[in-house]
Amino acid sequence: MTTVTATYYRLEDWQGGHRTQPQEFAYWVEEVTGTIPAGLTGTLYRNGPGRLDRGGQRYHHPFDGDGMVNQVCFREGRAFYRNRYVKTPEYLAEERANQILYRGVFGTQKPGGWWHNFGDMRLKNIANTNVVYWGNKLLALWEAAHPYRLDPRTLETLGLDNLGGLIPEGHGFSAHPRLDPQGLLVNFGVKAGLNSEIRLYEFDDQWGVVRQHQYTINGFAFLHDFILTENYYVFFQNPVQFFPLPYLLGWTGAAQCLHFDREQPTRILVIPRSGGAVRVFLTEPCFVFHHANGYEQGDELVLDSICYSHFPTIDQQTDYRFVDFASLPAGQLKRFRVNLTTHRVRTDMLLPRCCEFPQVHPQRVGRSYRWVYLGVAADPVANAPLQGIMALDVTTGRQSVWLAGPRGFVSEPVFVPRSAGENDGWLLAFVYNAARQCTDIVILDAMDVSAGPVATLHLRHHVPYGLHGSFTPVDWGP
Ligand code: CO
Numbered sequence: 001m002t003t004v005t006a007t008y009y010r011l012e013d014w015q016g017g018h019r020t021q022p023q024e025f026a027y028w029v030e031e032v033t034g035t036i037p038a039g040l041t042g043t044l045y046r047n048g049p050g051r052l053d054r055g056g057q058r059y060h061h062p063f064d065g066d067g068m069v070n071q072v073c074f075r076e077g078r079a080f081y082r083n084r085y086v087k088t089p090e091y092l093a094e095e096r097a098n099q100i101l102y103r104g105v106f107g108t109q110k111p112g113g114w115w116h117n118f119g120d121m122r123l124k125n126i127a128n129t130n131v132v133y134w135g136n137k138l139l140a141l142w143e144a145a146h147p148y149r150l151d152p153r154t155l156e157t158l159g160l161d162n163l164g165g166l167i168p169e170g171h172g173f174s175a176h177p178r179l180d181p182q183g184l185l186v187n188f189g190v191k192a193g194l195n196s197e198i199r200l201y202e203f204d205d206q207w208g209v210v211r212q213h214q215y216t217i218n219g220f221a222f223l224h225d226f227i228l229t230e231n232y233y234v235f236f237q238n239p240v241q242f243f244p245l246p247y248l249l250g251w252t253g254a255a256q257c258l259h260f261d262r263e264q265p266t267r268i269l270v271i272p273r274s275g276g277a278v279r280v281f282l283t284e285p286c287f288v289f290h291h292a293n294g295y296e297q298g299d300e301l302v303l304d305s306i307c308y309s310h311f312p313t314i315d316q317q318t319d320y321r322f323v324d325f326a327s328l329p330a331g332q333l334k335r336f337r338v339n340l341t342t343h344r345v346r347t348d349m350l351l352p353r354c355c356e357f358p359q360v361h362p363q364r365v366g367r368s369y370r371w372v373y374l375g376v377a378a379d380p381v382a383n384a385p386l387q388g389i390m391a392l393d394v395t396t397g398r399q400s401v402w403l404a405g406p407r408g409f410v411s412e413p414v415f416v417p418r419s420a421g422e423n424d425g426w427l428l429a430f431v432y433n434a435a436r437q438c439t440d441i442v443i444l445d446a447m448d449v450s451a452g453p454v455a456t457l458h459l460r461h462h463v464p465y466g467l468h469g470s471f472t473p474v475d476w477g478p
Pocket residue numbers: 129175176224225289290467468
């Protein structure tokens with residue numbers, strides 16, 4: 001196996017993936033290395049910040065970037081690429097003004113100093129975190145607001161969608177819906193405050209509401225993702241508190257007002273899907289954005305999550321492009337065993353290597369499972385950008401890794417099943433190739449990740465680092 005060190009990559013190379021992509025494209029990808037599998041049919045959608053600056057002013061954090069949706073249609077061994085911005089009224093107003101008109105949650109400020117930001121609590125719906133096709137709707141998701149509906153073929157923005165009035169005004173809809181293998185889309189929305197309101201929704205494949213619950217959670221709850229098991233919804237309420245004064249005064253973004261309390265435990269919230277009281281279990285303080293999977297085993301819940309030792313944040317003075325990776329905590333995959341009878345929580349490390357963006361076979365969501373697919377750092381120890389893709393057998397610890405090379409930077413690998421076999425499928429990932437200053441899309445065989453891509457699609461341009469995406473077997477190509 002290749003030995004790599006913390007100097008494996010150059011910061012300038014990594015920075016190249018943080019450039020705005022102002023153009024919208026639509027074309028058949030002509031440059032392909034290897035062979036696109038003929039059996040791969042359907043549409044990959046990905047979302048992420050496409051615009052990272054406005055009117056000469058850089059956004060403070062990529063998470064504040066305007067959502068740009070990418071579509072890759074696979075048909076008979078060929079691939080069609082398209083990207084479009086989510087044309088929200090706020091985005092269009094900023095386009096017309098060519099100036100930042102809205103503050104960002106992660107610290108982007110309007111120009112002119114703090115007095116121009118003082119007391120301005122308006123949010124720009126940036127619709128930049130995930131994009132999901134379900135029940136004939138394509139939805140761009142951002143957890144703090146309502147979804148945006150897009151045309152699945154043209155990516156044209158059709159408008160806000162509150163799911164038939166189900167999501168109340170001022171409430172969000174998470175960017176991390178889970179698909180129950182029994183054919184349901186399950187999601188939640190949070191209204192965070194001194195106490196937080198959480199709403200849970202389960203939909204059939206026509207967006208009919210199968211279940212709906214509403215709870216009030218003690219304290220501030222920053223919940224980005226959740227775990228769905230056969231009978232429970234599970235949340236990790238990280239020990240963060242919100243002190244909004246610097247945000248209200250116009251000094252910082254809301255995210256910089258989150259304070260991680262190392263003295264407080266993480267609260268694991270277990271909510272029955274059939275309704276009933278929230279049960280709370282305590283474990284070590286940690287910060288979790290993403291969960292890999294979870295399932296029930298006897299009296300226990302087995303919960304696999306990417307944990308940070310504390311909230312990874314960038315202060316108001318730091319330019320994120322020059323961030324010192326070593327100064328930030330690395331995400332590590334841990335297993336929590338929650339005993340529902342004794343209330344004991346046991347923690348085991350599954351993968352100490354810096355990792356993010358876990359995926360499993362869709363038929364294994366909420367069920368016992370073996371294979372998880374992740375983006376990983378090249379360095380086996382230090383915190384660093386994601387430059388490899390790993391298939392990890394959580395039952396044996398066996399790993400299969402492909403590294404994109406010192407000039408390649410990977411994104412979330414989306415798993416596309418070929419059969420019900422748990423590792424029988426493809427992994428699709430966007431890779432920023434600093435040598436070309438353009439983005440490649442790689443297709444890996446999930447059974448043999450270390451063999452490298454079976455095909456690499458060379459786009460004509462770069463796509464800024466994205467967040468999440470999904471695949472549908474429906475071909476929405478031209
Ligand atoms: Co996420």
